Amino acid sequence: MDAIKAPVINHILCVSMRFHFLCDIMRVMKPWCREDIPVEGNFGQTFDKLNFSIDALSREFSTNVVLQEEEQQSVFGVSALREDFTESLSKAFEETKVIMDQFLGLIQLLLSCTFITIFTSAFGYARQYTQDVRFDNIYITTYFRQIDARRKRADKRYLLPLKKAERGLFINPRSLSIHPSELKLVMASLLQVVSLAVFVCVLLAVDMVLHHIFDIIRRHTFTKFSLTSSHHIDINVGGQSMMAKLLRKTIGAFNTSSNLDMQSSNQHCLPQPRALTKEDYLWSFVPLLMMALMCCLQVYSNRLRRVIAAFYFPKREKRRALFLYNLQIQRRISYTKRQRTRLMQLGTGEKTVLSGVLSRLERLGCRLRWCCVCGERQRGDRAVECTVPGCQAAYCPQCWRDLGRICYACVPTSTWDPIESCSDTDMYYVH
Template sequence: MDIKHHQNSARGQRRKQPHTTVQRLLSWGLPVSCSRFLWRQPGEFPVTAFLLGAGAGGLLAIGLGAMGWGTSPHIRCASLLLVPKMLGKEGRLFVLGYALTAIYVVMEVWCRNRIPVEGNFGQTYDSLNQSIHGLDGEFSANIDFKEEKQAGVLGLNTSWERVSTEVRDYVYRQEARLEWALGLLHVLLSCTFLLVLHASFSYMDSYNHDIRFDNIYISTYFCQIDDRRKKLGKRTLLPLRKAEAKTVIFPCKPTIQASEMSNVVRELLETLPILLLLVVLCGLDWALYSIFDTIRHHSFLQYSFRSSHKLEVKVGGDSMLARLLRKTIGALNTSSETVMESNNMPCLPQPVGLDARAYWRAALPIGLLVCLCLLQAFGYRLRRVIAAFYFPKREKKRILFLYNDLLKKRAAFTKLRRAAILRRARQQKASRHPLADILHRGCPLLRRWLRRRCVVCQAPETPESYVCRTLDCEAVYCWSCWDDMRQRCPVCTPREELSSSAFSDSNDDTAYAG
């Protein structure tokens, strides 16, 4: 029993610490058997791996997709890389297509149904104004009424059935054109999906063949290497300097970092044209609606024509002839009254503004496009997580290379940045008045505004900062930068001593992480 307990404890000690956050979470939340299966060595559990992979592939794809999921980790990795790729520029092509479709459909319906203006509206309006001004003067007119039967369409002797058929055929032709345009757009979107799939495989190949490709992440294994070197008393990298932090990414930070900001700004600028198009079209919609609504309210005219006449013949006398004339001519006595009202309402536009639903349909894809630009940074981080899950050994090699590369750059920092350090030290010394040093030493309340900065990283001076003791130098270094300078001031130290073999080739420079 003691021997068995000793063997179990030895196995527990030999169990490797998780190198990634995903591995740590899965090891904590899953049973030991599942964790062992996920982090198996090549060749272990071949039947189980094939069946589970084929089953998962069958749920996501058909045919060769299931076979690929069952036999190749490259297929599984590339398939999962579709998710972060859809959050990148490839996925934005989908949303951009839907945004243009929404704008096109909304504006096409708006132009067809919301502005029913006749072609001769301007001429009719001018003629109407001239008629109104002509009514100001005195006039006399003779009106003859004559009723004539006219065809349904002026100038054409066509039946209503034929007109209805022609209008219906025209509508069908326009609808067919719109369906053809939408079908072409669907084909283009399908081609875009092929681009996304190609980008997924391209990322996976670059990840496995180019060790510098997308190798800028300070992962959990990177921190473990740094902790191990710290325990051994070797030079470490964490915390990174400001200049170094601008070139790498901390995956667990919930904010967009400096190295990601340039891509985000560029993608937002690429989204700006479609956003401006939407704003211009919405502004044009509001302007046209306001114009036509003003015309409808202020150009309304109504005419009222009233006429009446009375014909009465009076025959006087009591003779027989008079009575005869009264009976015969009296039948001609008539009276009538005519009332006619008309207005120009059929000639005026009847604008109808777009409702809130139409605006939402056009603006929602644009908003989604902007959100994808902001989420692109986190989607790109997810690409590395997925690739590291399927290729853990490759991820360890990449992190070791990144750590050693940063060590080399920091070791050569003094030689490469000596000119900049000298310039900063001279500028700081030239622009600082001697009274500032006196107030800095004698008045603690003013030290916050009078403190100097590190000539290497420009960090504010703190009580732990080191001030060079050389006369007429007094360059300020924060403690980490002073340690990086190997406690040698590059401002007052001759170049020959800085570039000597005793200074540049130390054990710390050659003892890289392994």
């Protein structure tokens, strides 16, 4: 290490260090300081540490208030806590949901297999259609009308138009009216729809009641909370001593002020019921109306089954029509025989109150006539009246033709030959 020579400066700095009498002066001051200014031991170290602490507090001191809330858990059932109860409830709900999903999946699988019933029903109908000539053979088909028109042109016994007593035995496919035999199926289907409609109405009524109850709860249990508070802490420490400065630095950190204004309510805890709209009610009842309409249209779809079967089995359809026509011819002959016997047994009969009223109405220009055989009302001059004086019997043209244009109400019972009356029973078979 090189030394720098400074001949003047070194003498100036070292001269002051050569005054040894100054040390004796310090020895003279020590007794005076001990008597008049008592200072404890380690004062300097303590002072340095205190200054360091004051500087550290002034730089880094801050307060952090921690509030710990202890809430007593409510007990439900067998001392289950709220979390345990929520977890168990969620688990039970999930298990129930899984079971319901499996059940609904099974129902959907079964519903997806319902199309098989369509094929089985079609095959069953076709099998009975080809094997049983009486199965669903109650329709007045086109071939049935052709047979009747051909017999009418040949001046033979024909069936159309049907008599009043025969209309309940046949179905006219061209008519939109529902036959009594078809009405049973319609009523059975409508009964199921009505039961479903009653169930839907009950559900809607329960929904309205629950909405009304929840709305009352919402309106009468609504509570609004208003919390307002303020505080101001100001601690002043006077003095300029070391302790005052220390307290001013420490306690002064608690000098705070705050204002609290909180508005709250139990709105989120209350039920929020929502009433069903008109669209909801509409979508609830429109499917029911569609189901009721489909029940009525089912009649015409059932008629369509015979049309499809006749298209695929035309020869079988002709045999069925011939069988039905011959069967009805025999019924008509038997019916005519019974009515002829009844007319001969009753005869002209005595005049009743009804006949007197009808005669008076006839004088006024209002003629009312009913066929003595089939009971149908004859309008205008369509009725065929007996020309025998005193006989008031009237017939429709068809019954008059079936009776051989003879008024059996006037024929004496003694002149009636039962063998002759049955001579036409084996004549009317169509081949």
